[in-house]
Amino acid sequence: MGDVHIPDGFLDPVTAALCYAIALVFTAVAIYKSRARLKPEVITLASLLAAAIFAAQMLNWPIPGGTSLHMVGGALVGILLGPWLGELVIAVVLLVQCLVFGDGGITALGANILNMGIIDVLIGYAFFKALARPGETNRARVTLGAFLGGWLGITLAGVACGLEIGYSPAFPFGVAITVPVMGLWHIGLGVIEGIITALVVDYMARKLPSLVMSLELPAQGV
Amino acid sequence: MGLSMQSFITEHKRALMLIAVLLIVSPLFGVIGADIVGYHEPLDVAAEVLGLNETGLWSGLLPDYSVPGLPENWAGLSLGYIISGIVGVAIILALGLILRGLVAKG
Numbered sequence: 001m002g003d004v005h006i007p008d009g010f011l012d013p014v015t016a017a018l019c020y021a022i023a024l025v026f027t028a029v030a031i032y033k034s035r036a037r038l039k040p041e042v043i044t045l046a047s048l049l050a051a052a053i054f055a056a057q058m059l060n061w062p063i064p065g066g067t068s069l070h071m072v073g074g075a076l077v078g079i080l081l082g083p084w085l086g087e088l089v090i091a092v093v094l095l096v097q098c099l100v101f102g103d104g105g106i107t108a109l110g111a112n113i114l115n116m117g118i119i120d121v122l123i124g125y126a127f128f129k130a131l132a133r134p135g136e137t138n139r140a141r142v143t144l145g146a147f148l149g150g151w152l153g154i155t156l157a158g159v160a161c162g163l164e165i166g167y168s169p170a171f172p173f174g175v176a177i178t179v180p181v182m183g184l185w186h187i188g189l190g191v192i193e194g195i196i197t198a199l200v201v202d203y204m205a206r207k208l209p210s211l212v213m214s215l216e217l218p219a220q221g222v
Numbered sequence: 223m224g225l226s227m228q229s230f231i232t233e234h235k236r237a238l239m240l241i242a243v244l245l246i247v248s249p250l251f252g253v254i255g256a257d258i259v260g261y262h263e264p265l266d267v268a269a270e271v272l273g274l275n276e277t278g279l280w281s282g283l284l285p286d287y288s289v290p291g292l293p294e295n296w297a298g299l300s301l302g303y304i305i306s307g308i309v310g311v312a313i314i315l316a317l318g319l320i321l322r323g324l325v326a327k328g
Contacts, residue, residue, distance in 0.1 A: 008279050008280075038321075038325055039325070040325055040326050043318055043321050043322040043325060044230075044234070044322060046318065047314060047315055047317065047318020047319070047321075047322075048234055048237045048238075048241075048315070048318075050314045051241050051311045051314045051315050051318075052237065052240060052241050052244070054307075054310050054311060054314055055241045055245050055248070055307060055310075055311055056244055058244065058248040058252055058287065058303070058306075058310075059244060059247070059248050059251045059252065060248075060251050060252040060255075061251050061255070092317065093314070096313055097310070098280075098282075099280075099282065099283075100283050100309065100313065101282045101283075101284055101285065101287050101306060101310065102280060102281035102282030102285045102286060103282070103286070103287070105279070106279050106280045107279060
């Protein structure tokens with residue numbers, strides 16, 4: 001849980017362009033790496049997940065004082081689909097949010113993809129893989145891996161967001177303020193993202209294990 | 223060949239039901255709850271406090287998940303929020319079905 005959708009006007013042109021470059025290169029590699037896996041069933045699964053993440057992000061939980069948080073879900077899709085396809089799913093969600101609903105600035109789309117589609121997805125995937133071995137059947141390892149991935153994925157996405165806006169001369173506070181604020185905010189609220197990620201992955205691993213692709217079950221062809 | 227809309231719906235009933243439930247309850251948080259606590263996007267609040275003029279280059283076709291023309295009360299905003307959610311989900315699923323059709327064709 002957190003909110004890292006950066007609007008227009010927060011990033012200076014250099015930071016925005018650099019983030020766009022990273023997002024574009026990563027997305028190009030992700031498309032290349034995912035080509036062989038893009039079978040009709042996988043595309044259906046990925047688009048249903050993208051739609052579910054989009055819908056889940058609409059549940060904005062308001063907090064008195066004028067802030068709110070919502071599920072981000074990057075770590076979750078990273079665990080379910082792997083890092084490459086996971087990044088593409090989040091990038092599509094962010095693109096639709098930005099273009100259709102003005103949620104997340106068009107100049108900040110690269111940074112938003114970097115934070116939620118790359119960092120959150122990769123960190124979530126990495127922590128899950130560190131605990132859940134291929135074919136893992138130990139429920140504690142699966143659940144803990146998903147929790148840590150969801151929690152630390154959103155925390156580092158928050159830190160990255162703090163760095164990007166803190167380094168931009170357009171934003172009046174520097175990284176000495178933005179990074180601790182964004183980091184502490186997300187390390188606290190990120191626990192909820194971790195719990196939701198763990199609950200969903202635990203459920204899927206027991207009921208629909210073939211859909212948890214990071215478990216690398218024999219039939220999956222990850 | 224592609225997959226007909228009907229078989230797509232029946233085959234993925236549970237997932238689509240979950241998405242529908244999320245969309246139907248979403249105004250409880252995004253509109254009604256937000257109104258109660260005076261919610262604005264955190265980074266938008268930061269911009270306002272700091273006096274940054276948000277250079278919104280593009281506010282979208284349905285800005286902030288609202289449908290232009292609907293009444294600006296909770297009912298209108300909630301309806302707009304749900305319609306926005308349906309539009310977003312439909313666009314994403316349509317993109318997926320198009321890609322699926324292209325891949326199935328080879």
